[in-house]
Amino acid sequence: MSGLASLETGLLLGLYALLAGIWGVLWALAQFRRTPIVGRSAAAAYGLHTLVALTIVLWTPLGSGWKCLIIGSSLFFFALPPLTWRLLQRTHDNERSEHDRESSQHSRRLVARL
Amino acid sequence: MYRSQTLAVKYLSAAIALFGIMTLFGLISAYYYLNPDFLFGILPFSIAKIVHINTLVIWLLMGFMGSIYWFLPGELGRETAGIRAAEVLFYVFCAAVAVVAVVFIIVQYGSSNEVALWLINQGRKYVEAPRWAALGIVVIMVVFAYNVIGTAIAARKTTGIITVLMIDLIPLILLYLIAFPAISNMSADLFWWWWLVHLWVEATWEVLIGCIMALALMQLLGTSRRIVETWLYIEVALVLGTGILGLGHHYFWIGTPNYWLTIGGFFSALEPLPLLGMVVHAVYDAGAQHMKTTNRPAFYWMMAEAFGNFIGAGVWGFMITLPQVNLYAHGTQWTVSHGHFAFWGAYSCGVISVLYLVLQKTRNLAFVDGPLWKWSFAALNLGLVGMTGALLVSGFVQAFVERAIGGSTLNAFISGQENAWFVDGMVARFLLAIVFTGGYVVLVWDALSLGRRAPTVATVAAAQ
Numbered sequence: 001m002s003g004l005a006s007l008e009t010g011l012l013l014g015l016y017a018l019l020a021g022i023w024g025v026l027w028a029l030a031q032f033r034r035t036p037i038v039g040r041s042a043a044a045a046y047g048l049h050t051l052v053a054l055t056i057v058l059w060t061p062l063g064s065g066w067k068c069l070i071i072g073s074s075l076f077f078f079a080l081p082p083l084t085w086r087l088l089q090r091t092h093d094n095e096r097s098e099h100d101r102e103s104s105q106h107s108r109r110l111v112a113r114l
Numbered sequence: 115m116y117r118s119q120t121l122a123v124k125y126l127s128a129a130i131a132l133f134g135i136m137t138l139f140g141l142i143s144a145y146y147y148l149n150p151d152f153l154f155g156i157l158p159f160s161i162a163k164i165v166h167i168n169t170l171v172i173w174l175l176m177g178f179m180g181s182i183y184w185f186l187p188g189e190l191g192r193e194t195a196g197i198r199a200a201e202v203l204f205y206v207f208c209a210a211v212a213v214v215a216v217v218f219i220i221v222q223y224g225s226s227n228e229v230a231l232w233l234i235n236q237g238r239k240y241v242e243a244p245r246w247a248a249l250g251i252v253v254i255m256v257v258f259a260y261n262v263i264g265t266a267i268a269a270r271k272t273t274g275i276i277t278v279l280m281i282d283l284i285p286l287i288l289l290y291l292i293a294f295p296a297i298s299n300m301s302a303d304l305f306w307w308w309w310l311v312h313l314w315v316e317a318t319w320e321v322l323i324g325c326i327m328a329l330a331l332m333q334l335l336g337t338s339r340r341i342v343e344t345w346l347y348i349e350v351a352l353v354l355g356t357g358i359l360g361l362g363h364h365y366f367w368i369g370t371p372n373y374w375l376t377i378g379g380f381f382s383a384l385e386p387l388p389l390l391g392m393v394v395h396a397v398y399d400a401g402a403q404h405m406k407t408t409n410r411p412a413f414y415w416m417m418a419e420a421f422g423n424f425i426g427a428g429v430w431g432f433m434i435t436l437p438q439v440n441l442y443a444h445g446t447q448w449t450v451s452h453g454h455f456a457f458w459g460a461y462s463c464g465v466i467s468v469l470y471l472v473l474q475k476t477r478n479l480a481f482v483d484g485p486l487w488k489w490s491f492a493a494l495n496l497g498l499v500g501m502t503g504a505l506l507v508s509g510f511v512q513a514f515v516e517r518a519i520g521g522s523t524l525n526a527f528i529s530g531q532e533n534a535w536f537v538d539g540m541v542a543r544f545l546l547a548i549v550f551t552g553g554y555v556v557l558v559w560d561a562l563s564l565g566r567r568a569p570t571v572a573t574v575a576a577a578q
Contacts (some may be wrong), residue, residue, distance in 0.1 A: 003518020006442045007510055014433035017386050021424050024390045028397035065376070066436055069383055076387055084394040091345070092402070095338045 002061075009060040012052055016070070019049035020077040027081040046078060115476070116187040118194035118261075121201055123476060125180030126469050128208055130558065132173035133462075135215070137547075137554050139166040144547045147540040161222050164235075164242050165215060170457065171240065172211055177465030178322050179258055182279070184472055185329040186265055189276055195264030196257065203254050214247045231296065238303075240311055241293040248293050255290065259283040274343035275328050278350060282321040289313050301369030308364040315457075316357040316385075321350050323464050327416065330468055334412050335403055345395060352388035356381050366437050367444060375437040382435040386428035396420035409474050411487035411560075415467035418495060422459020430455050430502070442517040447539070448509025455502040469561065477565035480573065486563070490556035497550025501543050508539030 026042035053074045057067045139162050145152055146159045153162075186194050194200065217234055224230025231237065232245045241248065263280050266272045272280070292310040297303040328342045362378025396417055407413040430452040434443040443449060474482045512530045520526020530536060 003442065003514050006439050006518055007514050009436075010433045010439040010443060010448075010513075013436065013439065014429055017429040017432040018425070020386065021390060021393060021429060024394050025397055028394045028401070032397075032401040062436065062438060066379065066383075066438075069380060073383065073387070077390065080387060080390055081394050084391045085398065087348075088345075088395060088398045091341045095340050 005061050009056070009062060012056050012060065016049060016052045016056060016074075019045055019052060020074075023049055023077065024081045028085065031085060049077065050074060116193050117197045117201070118183045118187045119472075119476075121194075121197065121204060122180045122182075122184035123472060124204055125176050125183060126465075126472055128204075129173045129176035129180055129465060130469065130561065132169045132176065132211070134554060134558065136166055136169035136173055137551050139163075139169065141544075141547050141551055142166075144540070144544045148544055157219065158222070161218055165218055167240055168218075168242060169215075174319075174457075174461050174465060176207075177461075177468070178319075178326060180472075181326045181330075181465065181468040182258075182262065184468070185326070185333075186262060186276075189273055189329065190265050190269040190271060192265065192269045194261050195268045196261050199257050200261050203257050206250065207254050210247050210250045214243050217244065218242070236293065238293065238307060245294070248290075252287065252290060255283075255287045259287060273339065275325050275346060278321060278346060279325045282318055282325070285313070286318040286322070289318065304368040305365070305370060308361060308368075312361045312364055313358070316360060317354055319461065320353045320357060323419075323461055324350055324353070326468060327419065327464055330412070330416065330464075330471055331399070333471055334407060334409060334416065334467075335399060337399070349388060349392060352391065356384040356388060360385055363435050363440065366440055379436050382431065385435075386424065386432055389424040389428040392420050393424045408480065409470055409482040411482055411491065412467045412470035412474070414487075414491055415463050415470065418491070419459065419463035419467060422455070422463050422495075424459070426452070426455030426457070426459035426502070430506075442513040443509065446509040446512035446517070447505045447536075448513055451502045451505035451509055454498065454505065458498050466557070473561060473564050479565060482564065484560070484564075486556055486560035490553045490560055493549050493553030493556060495553075497546050497548075497553055500546035501550060504539045504542035504546060506539075508536045508543070511536040511539070 023042055023045040026038055026045055030039040030042050053070055056062065056070050062070075142153075142157070143159060143162045143166050146162065150159075183194065183200070221234055224234040234244055235242050236245055236248060243251070259280075262276070262283060266276055266280065289310050292306050295306070297306065324346055328346045331337045331342055332339060358381075359377055360382035362374045363382040365374035365378055400413075400417060403413075405413075434440050434448055434452060470482060470487070473479070511533045515533050515536075516522060516526045516530030520529055
């Protein structure tokens with residue numbers, strides 16, 4: 001790997017991870033602000049991330065194993081925000097229903113005591 | 115207030131004071147690159163750098179201990195066990211840090227013998243403290259572990275967070291013991307030394323800050339324990355899953371077998387994944403709370419922690435983690451850039467967040483807000499991001515001119531150091547370090563004057 005190629009690969013790897021982060025943040029923001037611009041920006045960020053991943057795969061002198069890792073990571077990065085979100089929602093919903101159940105049992109106990 | 119919480123305030127105050135000393139010596143170290151004759155014959159660059167890095171480790175450690183001493187009694191519903199010993203050891207700790215710093219600055223170095231190793235400098239990067247002080251740190255950490263575990267035993271209860279914390283304290287102490295052996299084979303020495311440095315920073319400290327942030331989240335946003343603990347388990351599993359074998363990225367060029375290139379590269383390439391999960395979690399929490407909180411600085415510093423961790427450790431680390439790039443990038447300012455950003459994001463922001471939580475409680479403030487914290491937040495983050503950007507530019511020059519083109523010869527090193535981009539990067543780093551220092555001054559000013567401006571809980575209650 002030449003010096004210039006190493007620098008370019010390093011920069012591309014940084015950009016790759018940064019765009020994955022921007023995709024995650026925008027995707028999460030889009031869940032709260034249902035304006036199309038945020039959702040589209042998230043899609044654009046992931047599109048750019050894919051473009052950078054393709055550039056790394058097709059253009060840098062990394063070995064094939066590392067290129068497979070880049071593709072695999074890109075798929076994970078795509079799935080991670082929705083998966084995390086769903087898990088977060090489920091934990092919060094469970095907690096809320098538990099809380100509701102506890103308070104209704106509490107009111108039932110109060111009524112019974114009265 | 116529990117005695118443990120009074121001790122926490124002392125620890126956090128000492129931590130912030132050491133944060134200032136770290137910043138000062140960082141500023142001095144940065145200036146050597148512009149004027150290598152600076153303090154010639156008085157204070158060499160190597161000593162300024164030692165003080166800068168060692169105060170970084172100690173201020174964060176004190177910040178973590180302060181945070182735990184703050185949350186522990188509330189969590190377990192009783193005073194911390196062995197609090198008297200902890201109180202005494204706090205003063206011993208401060209005195210030892212002062213003595214070590216004075217020895218570093220005045221004595222600086224000794225002969226290559228046992229006396230120098232015991233009294234002046236152990237000579238191992240990041241854990242340079244002389245052996246007597248290193249032994250003292252072990253004693254302090256053992257007492258700290260006793261404080262946590264003993265409190266849980268005395269209270270006859272534990273929580274998920276405290277259990278994780280108790281388990282974490284064991285490797286935290288055991289790994290520090292690696293600071294002691296003086297191994298003459300450099301490869302073997304570095305092999306074990308990285309266990310201490312990497313597994314402290316990217317494993318045990320990550321778990322520790324995870325526990326602290328979990329406790330802080332419950333206090334700051336009132337998030338339920340079940341949610342916080344579920345996420346603590348998931349995040350700890352992911353961070354440890356990628357972080358432990360990510361140790362391999364330090365084994366690329368120290369004489370270890372080739373398989374470490376694959377192991378280190380693979381596991382450290384996975385490290386950004388859990389960090390992205392944390393960022394999504396932070397956005398969820400911020401959105402669920404509609405950015406409303408009674409302690410805005412603590413909330414914003416907590417958000418900065420999640421984002422800074424992802425960018426500093428995840429993005430900056432990912433640039434240099436594959437062996438092909440690391441071959442050229444390791445040991446350059448590129449790595450320094452990553453180190454600064456990662457420590458800031460992963461740990462410093464978290465400790466500052468807890469500091470504001472503690473200030474709110476100790477001064478009985480209903481709301482914490484105002485212009486000062488915003489100035490310090492902006493200056494510290496802008497200064498830090500700017501510094502890391504400038505270091506990145508200088509690091510590129512080193513990787514390219516010195517390593518890739520020049521082949522790491524002495525001439526190539528000089529060419530790299532004299533390159534205009536490298537020099538400009540260093541100038542920019544120094545200027546932005548001044549901005550960072552300004553942010554620190556405002557942070558201290560805000561911390562000292564906070565109660566004078568904000569309304570107390572009693573005032574708000576009376577008004578209502």
